Amino acid sequence: MTATLTGVGVGPGDPELLTLRAVRVLREADVVFVPVLDRPAADGTATPGRAETTVSPHVPPDRLRRLPFALDDRGGVTVRRERAWDAAARTVTAAVDRGARALAFATIGDPNVYSTFGYLAQTVRALRPEVTVRTVPGVTAMQELAARSGIPLCEGREPLTLLPVTAGLALFADAVAGPGTVVAYKGWRRHPELLAELRRQGRLADAVLGSGLGLPGELVGPAAGTEGEPPYLSTLLVPARRRRRGGKL
Incomplete structure (x- = not known):
């Protein structure tokens, strides 16, 4: 065999x-x-x-x-x-x-x-x-965070960008400037810089952070105000800009 x-x-x-x-x-x-x-x-x-x-x-x-x-x-x-x-x-x-x-x-x-x-x-x-x-296949952290925060990952013609922050902040900044949802993994050590970029682009208010999903002491909530260094296994979700229902069909 x-x-x-x-x-x-x-x-x-x-x-x-x-x-x-x-x-x-x-x-x-x-x-x-x-x-x-x-x-x-x-x-x-x-x-x-x-x-x-x-x-x-x-x-x-x-x-x-x-x-x-x-x-x-x-x-x-x-x-x-x-x-x-x-x-x-x-x-x-x-x-x-x-x-x-x-x-x-x-x-x-x-x-x-x-x-x-x-x-x-x-x-x-x-x-x-x-x-x-x-x-x-298994459920990903971005799917669980989307479910827990009540935020659809993508609608209509929106792209969905998943990236590791270890690839560089420029990639993150370009994705946030785009038309779709952005999910960032491996960003714990550069979390303050990520928040600063979201604040610069006016996207911080909508972003959510999930840490330790499914474990005791988990965190799911607004990214704003989480200035400290989160745990390694944290996910940052920046939803696409949506002005009206079905606006990107």
Whole structure:
């Protein structure tokens, strides 16, 4: 039998947002891998990641395996990142060599949207071309934030722009100046600059911020007044300008 590695999107954090397909694949898997930070706490323990917390109600502990990644590294492809990708891929292929045929990797959001799974899958394919790679889509943070804030992401002819702030503030500014909704990920370290740009363009009053969605202590509300540095997993949503119902059909 050919082994299959499936990247499973588990949503932004709320276990109730797992799809029926995601739950089925997780329960049927011989082993479920979850990403964790490769830097342990001061006491030497590894803190469970959001993906692990989300899937733990559906997966027995003996089938969960943690894969360390350089999740807090910044600035492109680093030696630390590459070593983590290689080590994770070797752990996956070792499970295949031991007889695992259904392998799953749980990732927050969607496995095809800014996910670590893409790097893992690419490396596993290089080591074991015979392994089949699949994905199960998941609810993204921008979808959950839109639902929680009551803001449609796009209407009529409006474009929807999703961008990482790590790509630069100029890209964000250009998108905000456009006609559609803008969603910014990975903006926690430059949050004050994002607010300043929204204020400059007269868009701050409508923007909303979501942090820790689906987790205790979550924040969903106006972006205005959130001048401090939000948590890493925060989403900024800037809705399109809409003057009347159906105005962009």
